[in-house]
Amino acid sequence: MQYVSTRDVSTSYMASQAIIQGLAPDGGLMTPFYIPKLPGKALEDLKSMSYQHRAVYIMKQFLEEFSVKELTDFAAAAYGPEKFDTPAVAPVRSLDGNTHCLELWHGPTCAFKDMALQMLPHLLTASLTKREEEKTVCILVATSGDTGKGALEGFKDVPHTRIMVFYPRDGVSQVQELQMVTQEGNNVGVTAVRGNFDDAQSGVKRLFSDGELRRTLADRGFFFSSANSINWGRVLPQIVYYISAYCDLLRDEKIAPGQTINVCVPTGNFGNILAAYYAREMGVPIGKLICASNSNNVLTDFIRTGVYDRKRPFHNTMSPSMDILISSNLERLLFALTQDTQEVKQYMEQLNASGRYEVRKPILERLQKLFQGYCCDDRETQRVIGEVYRQHDYLIDPHTAVAFSALDQYRKESGDDTPCVVVSTASPFKFCDNVLGALGVTEVAQGLDALDQLSAKTGLPAPAPLSSLRNKEIRFTRTVEKENMVDAVLSMLV
Template identity: 70%
Template sequence: MYYVSTRNKQDRCTAAQAIARGLAADGGLMTPEVFPKLSPNGLNTMRDMSYQQRAVFIMNSYLDDFTSFELSTYASKAYGGNKFDAKEVAPVRQVDPSTYCLELWHGPTCAFKDMALQMLPHLLTASLKKNQESKTVCILVATSGDTGKAALEGFRDVDRTRILVFYPKDGVSAIQELQMNTQEGGNVGVCSVVGNFDDAQTGVKKLFSDEILREQLAEREVFLSSANSINWGRVLPQIVYYVSAYCDLLRDEKIQKGDPINVCVPTGNFGNILAAYYAKEMGVPIHKLICASNSNNVLTDFIRTGQYDRNRTFYNTMSPSMDILISSNLERMLFALCEHDDSQVREYMSQLNATGMYKVGPNIQTKLSKIFAAGYCDDAQTQKVIGRMWKEHSYLIDPHTAVAFDVLDQYRQESGDATPTVVVSTASPFKFCDSVLGALGVTELAEGTAILDQLSELTGVPVPAPLAALKNKNVRFQNTVSKEHMVDKVLEMLS
C-alpha cells in the first residue's frame, strides 16, 4: 500500500516512509491511496480476540512493509505489561439501554492519546531501520493538553530520538501542565508558548517548512518528524479502538452482526473522529458520526454549513484539549470528500492560509451532512452534565466527555434517532479536578496535587496511579517562548 500527500497525489511513499516523515514536504498530510475493507466475516473473527490481537488484525492491512510478527511484538509492548489499568485496554461501559461509553483513558497518562502514542514509537523506530535512516529524529509536538504528555512518555529514552513538546501557556489544566513539566527522560524537552494552541501548532508546522532549519539540522545528522495526528502513525492505531468497540458490543450480545451504531466524539483537531470515519470506510456499520465541540465550535459550523471560518473569538474553556480553531486533520477528510482531488484540497488550504476561511461546494456539503452530525456545549452546560451523570448514573466523567454526552442529547432530541450510540470518553476526570469538583458543588478547592485526593474522597473513585505519582515528582521544565522563537528552542535542545 502506498501513501500520498493530500496536496499532491504524485508524492507517493511506503508506510514506513510516511510514518518517518510525519508531514509531506508540501505541507500536506500523508494518507492511504486506498482504504482496505474488512472481509464479510472480519468483525465476527475479531469478536473474541484480545485488544492486542485486534490491533494487529487491523493495522496489518495498512502496513504491508511490516510483518505480522513485528506488529504483534509492538502491540504486546504498547498495550501489555500492565501499561493499562484495564485488561480490555479500551473497555466499553454501558451507561443506559442505548448508550455506551468507550473509555480510552486507562493508559499511562490517563488520556486517549496513549492509545496511539504507546504504539507510534515502535512504528517510528522500525520505520527508520526499514528506510535505512542513519540520522537522529527530532520529534516536534504541539499539544492542547494530552498529546504532549502521552508523546513524552511514549518516546522517553527511545534510541535515536529527541522529543520537544510545545504547549500554550495558561491553556492547559494544572494537572496536564504538571504531567509534562515533571517528565523524566534524557531525550525530552518541554516549553510553553505565549498564545493559544493554534499558535503552537502553526509554529510547529512552520518549523517543518523552514529550509534554513532543515539545513542546520542536517549538518547535525538530525531530521524532523511529528507525533501529532498529522502523522499517519498516530491516526492508524486510533482506528483500532472503534473496530474493537463494535466487536465488544457483538461479543457481549448488545448488538447483532450488521446492526448500525452511532459514534459521538469530542474533538478539536478532528483526528479522533476521523479515525471513526476510516473505521466506517473499512466496513464497521457506523450510521452517524456525531462531532461534539465546546464553545470553539468551528467544526460544528463547518459540518452544518460547509463553511470553515477560523476568524472568530477564541475561548479558553474547561475542556482545553478541544480549544482549537485550526483542525489539521480536517484536510484528510476533505481529501476523501473531494475523491482525492488534490488540486481542490490545495485551493481550500490556500484560502484558509490567506483569509482564514473556505467554503465547500454543494456536492461535498451533501456528503458531509450524510455522514456527520454536529453540536456544541458551553462550560455552564458542561458542568451540569458532569453533575447529572454522577447523580443519575454514579459515573464520573471529565469535561470533554461531558461535552460529548450533551451533544448526543441534543442530536437525539433534534433527530429522533434511537440508534445505539458509543460516546468516546477521552480523559480521566482526575486530569480536570477543579472543573469536576465545581460541577459536583465543591467551592473550596485543595491546592496542588492534594486536589486529586479531594476528588477521590468525595466520590470514592480511586486516583489513577500515574496521577497519584505526580505528588513526588520534581518540576524539570519552566521555559516559555513566543511563537517566533520556537526555532531557537529546537536548536538549543539539539546543541
C-alpha cells in the first residue's frame, strides 16, 4: 500500500514514512493511494472476533510493512483490560430497534481519541525502527479538548519521543484541562494558548512548515511529527470501530446480513466521520453519513451549499471538542471526491488566503449523495441530554447530544428510519456541569465534586481515570500568545 499527498501524487510513501512524517512535505495530508475492499465474507468472519482481532484484520489491509504478529501485539497492548474498562472495548448500546449508540469512551482518558491514540504510539515507534531513524521524534498536538490528553497518555514515557500539547486557554472544560495539566511522564509538555482551537491548530501547522526551526531541532537531534488526525496513523484505527459496530449489530441479530445502516457523528476536525466514509468505501453497508455540528456550523453550511467559509463568529460551546472552524480532515474527503490534487491544492490555497472556497457543482452533488449536515445550539444540546435520559435511562455527554439532535432532524426531514449508529464520543462525567444542568440541577458543585454530584443524581459511578484526578499534582501552568508557541517548543527540546 502506497501513500500520497492530497496535493501531489507524483511522490509515494510507505506506510511507515506516512506515519512518521504526519504531514506531507507540501502541506497536504498523507492518504492511501486507494481504499482496499473487504473480501466478500469478511463481515461474517469478523462478527465472531474480538475487537483486537478485528483491528488486526482491518489495519493489515493498509499496513503491508507490518506483520500480523506485530499488529496483534500492538492491539493487545492498546486495547487490553489495563487500558479499557470493558472487554468489548467499543460496545454498541441499543436504545431502540433503530437507534444504536457506539460508545467510544471506555479507555484511559474517557474519550473517543483513545481508540486511535492508544494504537498510534505503537505504530509510530515501530515505523521509526523500520526506517532506522535515530533522531528523537517530537509530537506536536493542537487540541480542542480530548486529543491532548489522549495523546499525552498514549505517548507518556514512550522511548525516543517527546510530546508537546497546545490547547486554547479558555476553550476546554475544567475536567479536560485538569487531565492535561496533571499529566505524568518525563517526555511530556502542556502549554495553553491565548485564542481558540483554530489559533492553536494554525500555530502547530506553522511550526511544521518553519524550515529554520526544523534545522535547529535537527541539530539538537529532533524532528517533528503529529498525533492530530492529520496523521494517517490516527485515522486508520478509527475505521476499525465502524466496521466493528456493524459486526456487533450482525452478531446480536439487530440487523440482517447486508442491511444498510446510517451513521451519525458529532464532528469537529472531520477525522471521525471521515473514518466512517472509509469504512463505507471498504464495503460496509453504510447509507447516509450524518454530520452533526454545534453552533460552529461551518460543516453544515458546506454540505448544504458547497461553500466552505470560516469567516464567521467563533462560539465557545458546551461541546468544546467541536469548537472548530477549520476542519483539516475535510481535505482528504475532497481528494477522494475530486481525484485531482491540483483542485484540492487550489481549494486549500483559497482557504488560507481568503478563508473561503466553493467546490464545483459535480463535487457538491457527490458530497450530498453521501452526507447530510445538521447543527444545534447549546440550549438544544442540553434539552436532548435530558430527553434521552428520561426516555431511555441513558446518560450522554454534550457532543453525543449534538449527534442525537442531528439524527432527529434528519429523520423528521427525510422520513428515513434506517437503523442508525450514533457515535458517543465522551463520558458524560467529563462535562458534569452541563449534564447536571440538563437533568434539572440548578446548583452544581465546584470542580471535581461535581463528579460525585452527577454520580449521586444518576446512580452511575464516575470513571476511575476522572475520579483519580483529585490526587494529582498540577505540573503545567504556562500560557503563551499564539505567535510565541515556538518558544514553548524550544524550551522543551533542549
